[in-house]
Amino acid sequence: MDLRISGKRALITGATGGLGHETCRFLAAEGATLFLSDLDRDLLSDVAQEFGADFAAADVSTTNGCDGLVNATGTDFDIWVHAIGVTGAKGDPLQMDDAAWDSALNVDFLSAVRLA
16 A cells, blocks of 8 residues: 655654554555654663654653653654553443543543644
C-alpha cells in the first residue's frame, strides 16, 4: 500500500503498547520518519532502536508531562497517532473508584486534549 507518506514526520504516543508498536511498524514501512513517546524509557528505547526513531519518555497524564513532551519533540509533525490508553480498574467499570476514573480520564482523554 502506498499512502504517500514517505518522508513525513510522525509522532506516535503510546508507542510501546500493542497498537502503538504496530502503528510504528506500519508507518515505518510506508517511509515515515518516526518520533516515539511512552512512559517506560527502557522499553521505549528498545522500540525506537527497532525503527531507527527518535524518542522521549513522557508521562502525559499531567499538563506538565504534556508540556515536557511538546518541548522535547516540537510541533512539526505531519501525522500524530495517540495510541495511549489505560482501562483503570479491571472488571466492572461501575465498580471503579474515583482515583481510577481520574487516572483513566487524564491518560485516555485529557492527554489528547492537552497535546492537541
